[in-house]
Amino acid sequence: MADHIGQRIAARRRARRMTQADLARASHVSLPMIKGCERGVRSPGPSTLEAIASALGVDASRLDPAYVGTGRRVHAALPAISAALAGYEIAMDPPLRPLAELRDDITSAVEWRLAARYGLIAAQAPQLLRDALAHLHSASAAHREEAAHLVVAAARAADAAAYKYGAHDLSARLIDVMRWAAGHAEDAVLNASVAYVRAETFLATGAHRAGHLMLERALDACSSPNTARSSAALGALHMRTAVVAARAGSADAAHNHLNEARTLAEGLPDGIYLGTAFGPSNVRIHEVAVSVSLGGDHIGRALEIARTWSPGEEVPAERRSGFCIEVARAQLWSGSPSEAFKSLKEARRHAPQHVREHPWAREDIETLRRLRRSDASLTSYAEWIGAV
Known part of the structure:
Protein backbone atom coordinates (compact mmCIF):
# COMPACT_ATOMS: atom_id res chain seq x y z
CA MET A 1 0.00 0.00 0.00
CA GLY A 69 -8.71 21.37 0.41
CA THR A 70 -8.75 23.92 -2.34
CA GLY A 71 -11.76 25.68 -0.85
CA ARG A 72 -9.83 27.02 2.11
CA ARG A 73 -7.12 28.40 -0.16
CA VAL A 74 -9.63 30.04 -2.48
CA HIS A 75 -11.62 31.62 0.34
CA ALA A 76 -8.40 32.90 1.92
CA ALA A 77 -7.50 34.62 -1.36
CA LEU A 78 -10.87 36.28 -1.96
CA PRO A 79 -10.17 39.40 0.18
CA ALA A 80 -6.95 40.00 -1.76
CA ILE A 81 -8.81 39.67 -5.05
CA SER A 82 -11.40 42.13 -3.79
CA ALA A 83 -8.68 44.56 -2.68
CA ALA A 84 -7.05 44.38 -6.11
CA LEU A 85 -10.29 45.74 -7.59
CA ALA A 86 -10.57 48.72 -5.23
CA GLY A 87 -10.21 51.86 -7.28
CA TYR A 88 -9.81 49.92 -10.50
CA GLU A 89 -10.70 53.06 -12.48
CA ILE A 90 -7.77 54.98 -10.95
CA ALA A 91 -4.14 54.76 -12.07
CA MET A 92 -2.11 53.71 -9.04
CA ASP A 93 1.17 51.76 -8.80
CA PRO A 94 3.16 50.75 -11.88
CA PRO A 95 2.99 47.07 -12.91
CA LEU A 96 5.51 44.65 -11.38
CA ARG A 97 6.09 42.75 -14.62
CA PRO A 98 6.50 43.78 -18.25
CA LEU A 99 3.66 43.33 -20.70
CA ALA A 100 5.16 40.26 -22.43
CA GLU A 101 5.58 38.43 -19.10
CA LEU A 102 2.07 39.41 -18.01
CA ARG A 103 0.69 38.10 -21.31
CA ASP A 104 2.30 34.70 -20.70
CA ASP A 105 1.13 34.54 -17.08
CA ILE A 106 -2.46 35.39 -18.00
CA THR A 107 -2.36 32.74 -20.73
CA SER A 108 -1.48 30.24 -17.99
CA ALA A 109 -4.36 31.52 -15.83
CA VAL A 110 -6.77 31.01 -18.74
CA GLU A 111 -5.51 27.43 -19.07
CA TRP A 112 -6.06 26.88 -15.33
CA ARG A 113 -9.61 28.23 -15.64
CA LEU A 114 -10.43 25.85 -18.47
CA ALA A 115 -8.95 22.97 -16.46
CA ALA A 116 -10.86 23.98 -13.27
CA ARG A 117 -7.69 24.58 -11.24
CA TYR A 118 -9.18 27.19 -8.95
CA GLY A 119 -6.53 27.02 -6.24
CA LEU A 120 -3.82 28.00 -8.70
CA ILE A 121 -5.96 30.86 -10.01
CA ALA A 122 -6.74 32.21 -6.55
CA ALA A 123 -3.07 32.36 -5.57
CA GLN A 124 -2.07 34.38 -8.64
CA ALA A 125 -5.20 36.43 -9.37
CA PRO A 126 -4.63 39.46 -7.08
CA GLN A 127 -1.30 40.45 -8.60
CA LEU A 128 -2.40 39.53 -12.11
CA LEU A 129 -5.32 41.93 -11.73
CA ARG A 130 -3.13 44.72 -10.32
CA ASP A 131 -0.61 44.39 -13.12
CA ALA A 132 -3.21 44.13 -15.87
CA LEU A 133 -5.03 47.21 -14.58
CA ALA A 134 -1.77 49.13 -14.26
CA HIS A 135 -0.84 48.30 -17.85
CA LEU A 136 -4.26 49.43 -19.09
CA HIS A 137 -3.98 52.77 -17.29
CA SER A 138 -0.50 53.41 -18.69
CA ALA A 139 -1.00 51.93 -22.17
CA SER A 140 -0.33 53.94 -25.27
CA ALA A 141 -3.02 54.06 -27.94
CA ALA A 142 -1.21 51.29 -29.81
CA HIS A 143 -1.31 48.93 -26.82
CA ARG A 144 -4.59 49.92 -25.17
CA GLU A 145 -6.68 47.23 -26.84
CA GLU A 146 -4.31 44.44 -25.85
CA ALA A 147 -4.15 45.75 -22.28
CA ALA A 148 -7.97 45.79 -22.14
CA HIS A 149 -8.06 42.17 -23.32
CA LEU A 150 -5.59 41.22 -20.59
CA VAL A 151 -7.71 42.88 -17.89
CA VAL A 152 -10.78 40.98 -19.11
CA ALA A 153 -8.89 37.68 -19.18
CA ALA A 154 -7.41 38.19 -15.70
CA ALA A 155 -10.77 39.22 -14.23
CA ARG A 156 -12.48 36.27 -15.89
CA ALA A 157 -9.96 33.84 -14.40
CA ALA A 158 -10.49 35.35 -10.94
CA ASP A 159 -14.24 35.25 -11.50
CA ALA A 160 -14.10 31.50 -12.15
CA ALA A 161 -12.77 30.92 -8.64
CA ALA A 162 -15.09 33.47 -7.01
CA TYR A 163 -18.21 32.18 -8.77
CA LYS A 164 -17.52 28.49 -8.18
CA TYR A 165 -16.91 29.07 -4.47
CA GLY A 166 -20.08 31.07 -3.92
CA ALA A 167 -18.64 34.62 -3.75
CA HIS A 168 -21.31 35.92 -6.10
CA ASP A 169 -21.05 39.58 -5.04
CA LEU A 170 -17.33 39.52 -5.83
CA SER A 171 -18.12 37.74 -9.09
CA ALA A 172 -20.50 40.56 -10.04
CA ARG A 173 -17.78 43.15 -9.27
CA LEU A 174 -15.30 41.28 -11.45
CA ILE A 175 -17.82 41.28 -14.28
CA ASP A 176 -18.22 45.05 -13.84
CA VAL A 177 -14.44 45.36 -14.24
CA MET A 178 -14.63 43.27 -17.43
CA ARG A 179 -17.35 45.51 -18.86
CA TRP A 180 -15.35 48.64 -17.97
CA ALA A 181 -12.16 47.26 -19.53
CA ALA A 182 -13.97 46.14 -22.68
CA GLY A 183 -15.07 49.74 -23.14
CA HIS A 184 -11.41 50.67 -23.69
CA ALA A 185 -11.13 48.35 -26.68
CA GLU A 186 -12.82 48.95 -30.00
CA ASP A 187 -13.67 45.26 -30.28
CA ALA A 188 -17.28 44.12 -30.55
CA VAL A 189 -16.15 40.50 -30.13
CA LEU A 190 -14.73 41.31 -26.70
CA ASN A 191 -18.07 42.84 -25.69
CA ALA A 192 -19.83 39.64 -26.78
CA SER A 193 -17.39 37.61 -24.69
CA VAL A 194 -18.08 39.75 -21.62
CA ALA A 195 -21.86 39.40 -22.15
CA TYR A 196 -21.35 35.62 -22.17
CA VAL A 197 -19.67 35.79 -18.75
CA ARG A 198 -22.19 38.30 -17.38
CA ALA A 199 -24.92 35.69 -17.75
CA GLU A 200 -23.42 34.03 -14.63
CA THR A 201 -24.97 36.77 -12.51
CA PHE A 202 -28.46 35.82 -13.68
CA LEU A 203 -27.80 32.07 -13.39
CA ALA A 204 -26.52 32.49 -9.82
CA THR A 205 -29.63 34.40 -8.72
CA GLY A 206 -32.16 32.40 -10.73
CA ALA A 207 -33.17 35.56 -12.62
CA HIS A 208 -33.45 33.61 -15.85
CA ARG A 209 -36.01 35.82 -17.63
CA ALA A 210 -33.89 38.92 -17.01
CA GLY A 211 -30.80 37.03 -18.13
CA HIS A 212 -32.56 35.90 -21.30
CA LEU A 213 -33.50 39.51 -22.09
CA MET A 214 -29.95 40.75 -21.45
CA LEU A 215 -28.46 38.09 -23.73
CA GLU A 216 -30.97 38.80 -26.49
CA ARG A 217 -29.97 42.46 -26.39
CA ALA A 218 -26.28 41.51 -26.49
CA LEU A 219 -26.95 39.35 -29.55
CA ASP A 220 -28.83 42.21 -31.24
CA ALA A 221 -25.76 44.41 -30.73
CA CYS A 222 -23.46 41.93 -32.49
CA SER A 223 -22.45 42.47 -36.09
CA SER A 224 -22.57 39.71 -38.66
CA PRO A 225 -19.48 37.53 -38.11
CA ASN A 226 -16.77 37.62 -40.73
CA THR A 227 -13.93 35.73 -39.03
CA ALA A 228 -13.57 32.47 -37.12
CA ARG A 229 -13.07 34.53 -33.96
CA SER A 230 -16.27 36.54 -34.39
CA SER A 231 -18.26 33.45 -35.44
CA ALA A 232 -17.10 31.61 -32.33
CA ALA A 233 -17.93 34.54 -30.02
CA LEU A 234 -21.41 34.86 -31.51
CA GLY A 235 -21.93 31.09 -31.44
CA ALA A 236 -20.88 30.89 -27.78
CA LEU A 237 -23.31 33.68 -26.95
CA HIS A 238 -26.10 31.73 -28.69
CA MET A 239 -25.15 28.60 -26.69
CA ARG A 240 -25.39 30.43 -23.39
CA THR A 241 -28.62 32.15 -24.40
CA ALA A 242 -30.07 28.73 -25.21
CA VAL A 243 -29.34 27.47 -21.70
CA VAL A 244 -30.67 30.61 -19.98
CA ALA A 245 -33.81 30.53 -22.16
CA ALA A 246 -34.32 26.87 -21.21
CA ARG A 247 -33.99 27.74 -17.52
CA ALA A 248 -36.61 30.43 -18.12
CA GLY A 249 -38.92 27.78 -19.64
CA SER A 250 -38.71 29.10 -23.22
CA ALA A 251 -38.22 25.87 -25.17
CA ASP A 252 -38.70 27.40 -28.61
CA ALA A 253 -36.21 30.19 -27.95
CA ALA A 254 -33.71 27.70 -26.51
CA HIS A 255 -33.84 25.48 -29.57
CA ASN A 256 -33.68 28.43 -31.95
CA HIS A 257 -30.47 29.63 -30.28
CA LEU A 258 -29.03 26.12 -30.35
CA ASN A 259 -29.69 25.96 -34.08
CA GLU A 260 -27.96 29.31 -34.57
CA ALA A 261 -24.94 28.07 -32.59
CA ARG A 262 -24.88 24.82 -34.58
CA THR A 263 -24.84 26.75 -37.87
CA LEU A 264 -21.99 28.98 -36.69
CA ALA A 265 -20.00 25.92 -35.56
CA GLU A 266 -20.09 24.35 -39.01
CA GLY A 267 -16.58 24.35 -40.43
CA LEU A 268 -15.04 25.57 -37.16
CA PRO A 269 -12.81 23.17 -35.22
CA ASP A 270 -13.45 22.78 -31.51
CA GLY A 271 -11.08 25.13 -29.79
CA ILE A 272 -10.64 28.10 -27.48
CA TYR A 273 -11.69 31.42 -28.97
CA LEU A 274 -11.07 34.50 -26.83
CA GLY A 275 -11.04 32.32 -23.72
CA THR A 276 -14.27 30.43 -24.50
CA ALA A 277 -14.58 26.89 -25.84
CA PHE A 278 -16.63 26.66 -29.02
CA GLY A 279 -17.17 24.21 -31.87
CA PRO A 280 -19.43 21.28 -32.78
CA SER A 281 -18.69 19.28 -29.61
CA ASN A 282 -19.39 22.28 -27.40
CA VAL A 283 -22.73 22.83 -29.13
CA ARG A 284 -23.66 19.21 -28.48
CA ILE A 285 -22.74 19.59 -24.80
CA HIS A 286 -25.05 22.59 -24.61
CA GLU A 287 -27.82 20.59 -26.27
CA VAL A 288 -27.62 18.22 -23.31
CA ALA A 289 -27.65 21.17 -20.90
CA VAL A 290 -30.73 22.63 -22.61
CA SER A 291 -32.56 19.29 -22.47
CA VAL A 292 -31.84 18.89 -18.75
CA SER A 293 -32.79 22.51 -18.03
CA LEU A 294 -36.13 22.05 -19.80
CA GLY A 295 -36.75 18.72 -18.03
CA GLY A 296 -39.83 16.57 -18.55
CA ASP A 297 -40.08 15.02 -21.99
CA HIS A 298 -36.87 16.75 -23.07
CA ILE A 299 -34.72 14.53 -20.83
CA GLY A 300 -34.82 11.74 -23.40
CA ARG A 301 -32.74 13.81 -25.82
CA ALA A 302 -29.96 14.19 -23.24
CA LEU A 303 -29.93 10.43 -22.65
CA GLU A 304 -29.93 9.74 -26.39
CA ILE A 305 -26.84 11.90 -26.91
CA ALA A 306 -25.03 10.35 -23.93
CA ARG A 307 -25.64 6.80 -25.19
CA THR A 308 -23.73 7.38 -28.41
CA TRP A 309 -21.33 10.25 -27.75
CA SER A 310 -19.08 11.86 -25.17
CA PRO A 311 -16.72 14.84 -25.50
CA GLY A 312 -13.08 14.17 -26.29
CA GLU A 313 -9.85 15.76 -25.17
CA GLU A 314 -10.42 18.66 -27.57
CA VAL A 315 -12.95 19.97 -25.03
CA PRO A 316 -11.64 21.62 -21.80
CA ALA A 317 -11.75 19.50 -18.65
CA GLU A 318 -14.27 21.75 -16.88
CA ARG A 319 -16.74 21.46 -19.75
CA ARG A 320 -16.28 17.66 -20.04
CA SER A 321 -16.99 17.45 -16.33
CA GLY A 322 -20.10 19.63 -16.71
CA PHE A 323 -21.38 17.36 -19.48
CA CYS A 324 -21.10 14.33 -17.16
CA ILE A 325 -22.92 16.17 -14.35
CA GLU A 326 -25.78 17.11 -16.68
CA VAL A 327 -26.00 13.51 -17.96
CA ALA A 328 -25.99 12.18 -14.38
CA ARG A 329 -28.98 14.35 -13.53
CA ALA A 330 -30.86 13.10 -16.59
CA GLN A 331 -30.05 9.49 -15.68
CA LEU A 332 -31.15 9.99 -12.10
CA TRP A 333 -34.44 11.56 -13.16
CA SER A 334 -35.07 8.72 -15.60
CA GLY A 335 -34.67 6.07 -12.89
CA SER A 336 -31.08 4.91 -13.54
CA PRO A 337 -29.19 5.65 -10.30
CA SER A 338 -26.30 3.28 -11.07
CA GLU A 339 -25.64 5.00 -14.38
CA ALA A 340 -25.93 8.40 -12.70
CA PHE A 341 -23.24 7.45 -10.19
CA LYS A 342 -20.97 6.26 -13.01
CA SER A 343 -21.37 9.62 -14.71
CA LEU A 344 -20.57 11.52 -11.52
CA LYS A 345 -17.42 9.44 -11.05
CA GLU A 346 -16.45 10.24 -14.62
CA ALA A 347 -17.07 13.94 -13.95
CA ARG A 348 -14.67 13.79 -11.00
CA ARG A 349 -12.04 12.15 -13.19
CA HIS A 350 -12.14 15.09 -15.58
CA ALA A 351 -12.18 18.03 -13.13
CA PRO A 352 -12.41 17.19 -9.42
CA GLN A 353 -12.35 20.79 -8.17
CA HIS A 354 -15.24 21.65 -10.48
CA VAL A 355 -17.35 18.71 -9.31
CA ARG A 356 -16.69 19.32 -5.65
CA GLU A 357 -18.16 22.82 -5.86
CA HIS A 358 -21.03 22.01 -8.23
CA PRO A 359 -24.41 22.21 -6.43
CA TRP A 360 -26.09 19.72 -8.77
CA ALA A 361 -23.40 17.13 -8.17
CA ARG A 362 -23.81 17.46 -4.40
CA GLU A 363 -27.62 17.36 -4.61
CA ASP A 364 -27.57 14.26 -6.81
CA ILE A 365 -25.12 12.43 -4.56
CA GLU A 366 -27.38 13.18 -1.59
CA THR A 367 -30.31 11.69 -3.51
CA LEU A 368 -28.30 8.64 -4.57
CA ARG A 369 -27.15 8.03 -1.03
CA ARG A 370 -30.73 8.05 0.24
CA LEU A 371 -31.50 5.37 -2.35
CA ARG A 372 -28.41 3.23 -1.70
CA ARG A 373 -27.07 3.84 1.82
CA SER A 374 -25.24 0.50 1.94
CA ASP A 375 -22.98 1.36 -1.02
CA ALA A 376 -19.53 2.04 0.48
CA SER A 377 -18.16 3.67 -2.68
CA LEU A 378 -21.13 6.04 -2.80
CA THR A 379 -20.61 6.95 0.85
CA SER A 380 -16.94 7.64 0.15
CA TYR A 381 -17.88 9.93 -2.76
CA ALA A 382 -20.48 11.69 -0.60
CA GLU A 383 -17.85 12.32 2.09
CA TRP A 384 -15.42 13.65 -0.52
CA ILE A 385 -17.93 16.08 -2.02
CA GLY A 386 -19.19 17.24 1.39
CA ALA A 387 -22.68 15.75 1.15
CA VAL A 388 -22.44 14.06 4.59
Missing part, protein backbone atom coordinates in the same frame (compact mmCIF):
# COMPACT_ATOMS: atom_id res chain seq x y z
CA ALA A 2 1.29 3.49 -0.86
CA ASP A 3 2.27 5.17 2.40
CA HIS A 4 3.58 8.55 1.28
CA ILE A 5 2.45 11.15 -1.22
CA GLY A 6 5.05 10.27 -3.82
CA GLN A 7 4.06 6.61 -3.85
CA ARG A 8 0.42 7.57 -4.30
CA ILE A 9 1.34 9.89 -7.17
CA ALA A 10 3.36 7.12 -8.82
CA ALA A 11 0.57 4.56 -8.37
CA ARG A 12 -2.03 6.89 -9.90
CA ARG A 13 0.32 7.83 -12.72
CA ARG A 14 0.98 4.19 -13.63
CA ALA A 15 -2.72 3.37 -13.43
CA ARG A 16 -3.31 6.05 -16.05
CA ARG A 17 -0.39 4.74 -18.15
CA MET A 18 1.48 8.02 -17.94
CA THR A 19 5.23 8.45 -17.83
CA GLN A 20 6.79 10.92 -15.43
CA ALA A 21 7.38 13.21 -18.40
CA ASP A 22 3.70 12.90 -19.38
CA LEU A 23 2.65 13.93 -15.87
CA ALA A 24 5.09 16.85 -15.84
CA ARG A 25 3.65 18.18 -19.11
CA ALA A 26 0.02 17.67 -18.09
CA SER A 27 0.46 19.32 -14.69
CA HIS A 28 2.88 22.10 -15.75
CA VAL A 29 5.22 20.91 -12.97
CA SER A 30 8.91 20.37 -13.63
CA LEU A 31 10.12 16.84 -14.30
CA PRO A 32 12.71 17.01 -11.46
CA MET A 33 9.88 17.91 -9.05
CA ILE A 34 7.80 14.94 -10.23
CA LYS A 35 10.76 12.58 -9.86
CA GLY A 36 11.68 14.00 -6.46
CA CYS A 37 8.12 13.69 -5.16
CA GLU A 38 7.82 10.09 -6.29
CA ARG A 39 11.14 9.20 -4.60
CA GLY A 40 9.98 10.90 -1.41
CA VAL A 41 12.86 13.41 -1.34
CA ARG A 42 10.70 16.42 -2.24
CA SER A 43 7.32 17.45 -0.87
CA PRO A 44 4.86 19.28 -3.17
CA GLY A 45 3.33 22.51 -1.92
CA PRO A 46 -0.45 23.04 -2.11
CA SER A 47 -0.48 24.52 -5.62
CA THR A 48 1.89 21.85 -6.97
CA LEU A 49 -0.13 19.08 -5.32
CA GLU A 50 -3.34 20.46 -6.85
CA ALA A 51 -1.74 20.68 -10.30
CA ILE A 52 -0.51 17.07 -10.11
CA ALA A 53 -3.84 15.83 -8.75
CA SER A 54 -5.77 17.60 -11.51
CA ALA A 55 -3.52 16.05 -14.18
CA LEU A 56 -4.14 12.64 -12.62
CA GLY A 57 -7.90 13.20 -12.48
CA VAL A 58 -8.23 12.97 -8.70
CA ASP A 59 -8.80 15.39 -5.84
CA ALA A 60 -5.64 16.44 -4.02
CA SER A 61 -6.91 14.78 -0.83
CA ARG A 62 -6.64 11.40 -2.59
CA LEU A 63 -2.87 11.94 -2.81
CA ASP A 64 -2.48 13.56 0.61
CA PRO A 65 -5.20 12.70 3.16
CA ALA A 66 -4.00 15.61 5.33
CA TYR A 67 -4.69 18.13 2.57
CA VAL A 68 -7.13 20.77 3.80
